[in-house]
Amino acid sequence: MPYDTPKLAEAARQVEICNACRYCEGYCAVFPAMFKERSFASGDLTQLANLCHNCRGCYYACQYIEPHEFGLNLPAALAEARQESWERFAWPAAPARLFQRSGVAMACALVLGIACLFWIAANLTPASGEGFYSVLSHGTMVAIFLPAFVLPLAAVGIGLRRYWREVGGARVRWKHLVAAAQSAATMRNLSGGQDQGCNFEDEDRFSNTRRYAHQAVMWGFLLCFASTSSGTILHYGFGMEAPYGLFSLPKLLGVPGGILLTLGSAMLIYLKLKADPELGASSALGAEMAFVMLLALTGVTGLLLYAATGTSFVPGLLAIHLGAVLVFFISTPYSKMAHGFYRMAALVRDAQIR
Template identity: 65%
Template sequence: MSLDVTLQTDPGAISDDPVMEARRQIEICNACRYCEGFCAVFPAITRDKVFADGDITQLANLCHNCRGCYYACQYTAPHEFDLNLPAALAEARVDSWERLAWPGGLARIFQKHGMAMAALLVLATAVMFWAIAALPGGGAGFYAWLSHGAMVAIFLPAFLLPLVAIGVGLRRYWREVGGAPVTLTQLRGAVLSAGRMKNLSGGQGQGCNFETEERFSDARRHVHQAVMYGFLLCFGATASGTVMHYLFAMPAPYGLLSLPKLLGVPGGLLMVAGTAGMIALKRRADPALGAQGRSSGESAFIWLLGFVALTGLVLYALRDTALTGALLALHLGGVLTLFLLTPYSKMAHGFYRFAALIRDQQTAGKG
């Protein structure tokens, strides 16, 4: 197959700048169009001939790194074009998270030193909770170790401030990609796409090639869905407990058949299974097809999610034992760390990717 479209950049001029390199490769893909049906990225590419920086940011966050396009491409190394679109878009995607994060600089530090940063923060906050729990207090269940008032005073700012930071980053993203006011139809389309994660099913719905070149699998989509729905169930458990506490004067602890536990226990199990699956898949995947030098941040995020879910389940199983205080401190330390690092970890990618899906709905409607 020959390229029959004039390229705006030199197809062989590899750049160290992630946006420039992604633009070079996208222009070649737009000229070739062999992978047009692989995922949402390729139809989006064909809607333009010239790609501004905001277009590259949008395409990078629309990419799910399923890697099928790489294994199907005829222009990968040793061809002179040396295409590796999954890696190029991964580099541009991480660059966008780091640039758009607020305050600036923290995302870059976490992406490079995530494991050490998360571990130290978990331990430091766990020691803080252990010290607070040693103070005289009262209450039933976990409140015997840490009062409800103390939990609210600590976790409410730790929950709201990261949301503000994410909101600032999303506002910057929306401006950069040229986003327009969102309609209910566009929002519905993005929600359905995110819920099914159809872009992780490959171009023909047979699965993606994340682990190996020859093997098509839906395993990555399934573990992502387990983590996402598990997290939503756990969030629902917390929200329902808050409603029961403040509106119905029903404070914790709650029984196994209560709404918080009916949501939280399955949610925790899904998160543990999903994060374990993600770790296993990443160990079998080719690291050259992802963002280089950022594996620590990505691994830290997955381990942190799994740690929070696992310690929550163990804490519930071993409640009212001699281990309750130490387990509670570790669990709350993990939860607080997860909240504080959300705008700078890969947790933020869920927000950016959802915004990219909405923007894709808008541009597709213009096509």
Template identity: 65%
Template structure:
């Protein structure tokens, strides 16, 4: 754990705890008022509760040029970033992506797309739709490990985080409380219902919250689409390709649209936001994550639109390249923040129950 980052975040946390002007803001502030002294794990917990809405910064009377020079969003962002990199497994890959995410993501996707294009030279003798270019068994052999192994790496990382921040045995109500907080993203409106200050300084807006919800629900719809296709294939012997009014398409098309709109909006907001209020070193990594996630949704839609044309082989290779790159890099990209934030919300639900 970076001693300097923790020390600076602790200094600012103690000042905020003494002031308490922002007590009604997001869940970070009620959490820090429960105690007077903060262990390293407490600081990590507060950092992963923070949604970087930045409302506290624009409301604070102790920012520069005051001698306290508070920049609480940036202090927590640095600790949060450090926790993702430090607790990742294997660790070196995380820092590499966060330093050069756009380049690494694009190169990985392009390399995998080229591999898939070359594999089409060995396409099966039979099959419909996409399976005319890759057999179902080949798809499973490639993507099952690419999905399961990164999830195992994330699980190891979360176990370390859980131990560090003092999480105890989960109860059902903690799980429900964490998922509820994640689903409605209350903390992205500052906790007071007036909105977020991320992209427009002291002006409030809920747009960032809506874009995050578009990304989250778009991704979940795409995942549900793939899952429903798997169920139809194995349980009901209904094999792809599926019609537009089938469950995989009714879930996947809206999911791809939401994912594309959400990521484009977040990328645009990223260019408007003040970089001094976040972890500046990892701007490229954050943008790389957005590019990978958005390209996964967009190329999926483009592939569906190209159905029945000569573009299918090219679009299929490109889409699969982005999907494979996204999943393999998942434990080391900002995608992992969703797992950490959900864990932090569950731990916070635990701590709230203990304090009552």
């Protein structure tokens, strides 16, 4: 059957060979989903691509990789199709192409964000308050970050709607969400569906390191988000303004979150440098690396900002930290961050058809 793009056509070729072989039946969720089908439409391939976690175990187990004439490289084929799908579903499309193709663009956006925040801190009406509110007022922060948070989420929602339509998603029920959440929380598929781990960073050696690094980033991000949310509730609900003490809820959530985010991101950077780039979407490696470095910068500067409380380092650190957070939010629909939303949608769809 005709496919929308050459990358989907190549993914279809490889998936059809895998579907005939079925040696990897006990691997990650991709293969049980694959083996339910006799033929594959574009939507089926998009679903399989976003269900794939690029653990690479199937590649090292495969008897049809090069130099065999079939030349299979399923992790790379699905990674390219997955990357292409994010660009196709993104709205607007132009920023998606920019962020997926070039990590330099993200770095430039970060520099621009920091410069803008320095300008705001220096030129707007003098701030009043304690802690970082003495550098940048609460009202100014809300005016900058509320649109930067809400508008990207709206763009993500448009992309997810397009994805759901293409993969033939049905009405979502509670049991589907629970099953998807359990899979995402444990990241079982990052171990190739097997407890011994995956082969991402060291060929045929099994390891759970990548799984643990992803969990650290995920839980670190969620803790940081919970910290910010709790601070918002304390500010507006109880009139308790920052700065908060070490044993306050924002700090009890934010400090461990920042540590997990930093350590997890550093480990992901190390693993990406160590792994074979030919088994992923090699054209997007720079953008992926820039995104992970942005996560690491967010965690590090957040921890340093807390450690520097009451010192002359606060204004500079605050500008860098808020610049990193601002670029992170703005780039969410177009950077590697989008994969979290699409992968969750793929897990929900998989729960529906299981």
